[in-house]
């Protein structure tokens with residue numbers, strides 16, 4: 001990697017960008033790391049350059065890219081953070097400081113895991129860009145993992161798969177999540193990795209030929225019969241780790257995986273999205289019930305696109321996603337989309353991403369309630385790393401819960417009092433039992449009985465979230481104390 005290649009990417013994405021400070025940062029870091037080598041034998045400067053290149057590829061703002069170049073200076077060289085601040089200003093120095101703090105982990109085993117997570121959450125809550133740099137740093141470390149000892153390989157790959165990738169996922173950063181997973185996969189599950197590679201090879205090749213055929217037909221149709229300008233039309237192969245996960249869900253049968261290669265059409269504006277949909281349906285009949293208009297009705301996490309599945313050439317089931325460039329950036333980059341170079345208002349950006357990341361604060365507060373690392377980890381595993389669903393209150397507020405959550409979880413999520421006085425629930429205007437698993441998009445209303453004394457014991461098995469269970473236990477403890485008190489009082 002060279003600084004010229006980084007400058008070229010920045011210049012291409014943002015003609016007229018002021019590149020002087022990037023060059024200065026390179027000179028500074030290059031000088032500081034002079035003579036240092038990586039385990040792979042490369043000059044050390046290669047690592048920060050690769051990190052910054054990744055950030056530039058994602059078109060992130062200049063401060064983030066520069067902090068990427070400088071990220072290992074205070075930790076690995078004789079140059080200090082205050083020298084960085086003097087030369088490059090407070091904003092960049094703060095980002096570098098954030099990265100340095102993330103790197104210092106004291107504990108081992110379970111405690112290490114908890115500490116690591118907590119530090120990531122804290123960094124996200126302060127300035128989420130620190131975590132973008134950490135991801136880029138980690139991706140290059142994974143790419144050169146072969147040069148480390150097996151013990152270190154395991155630790156770093158596992159940490160990436162179990163901590164970094166799920167966090168990237170929760171930040172909506174699809175691309176980064178996929179890269180972290182695929183780079184860690186061969187180290188954490190070597191046998192399974194070989195197996196997936198082996199069984200998917202032929203299928204991928206065949207699917208690729210089919211997809212190319214479909215792409216040619218659509219290109220021709222749009223060119224000849226419409227004015228739609230295609231920004232990008234691509235078949236994207238499913239990544240190995242996510243394919244592996246899907247095969248596990250499909251009884252280990254790869255033949256049941258239909259979206260091995262997804263077809264994605266990116267166009268200039270929303271009107272064109274609908275035009276393209278019309279043309280696809282003229283070419284091939286849609287599969288009933290599979291057209292989804294996430295443009296008119298975005299998913300609660302903000303995702304927008306048109307989805308359709310058709311009986312394609314030879315009657316083969318074929319899925320399409322149609323979206324604008326802006327929707328595409330949001331879908332791939334998630335929270336990072338607010339930090340693209342073109343949006344220069346730092347304060348505003350910080351506010352938007354912190355607003356979007358309010359739930360992180362909740363996770364930090366939980367830890368502060370004096371829980372042990374083990375309890376903290378268990379509640380995170382239950383509430384954070386599960387897939388999330390989004391349900392609505394009758395007023396239209398979005399509530400974010402883990403998959404499998406029930407009206408009890410919903411009630412306690414709103415307020416302990418609502419939970420304790422919960423007598424029943426309506427889901428989509430119909431009376432539902434308290435153990436009904438909620439689905440994304442459900443409108444949930446809790447029926448309250450003001451005279452209710454508190455939760456019943458069996459709610460502990462109905463509640464799926466740690467948060468709800470803790471509140472139920474607390475209420476049960478309180479009422480049993482009262483009962484004992486009454487008993488002795490008599």
Ligand code: MN
Nearest residue numbers: 047071072137
């Ligand atoms: Mn590094």
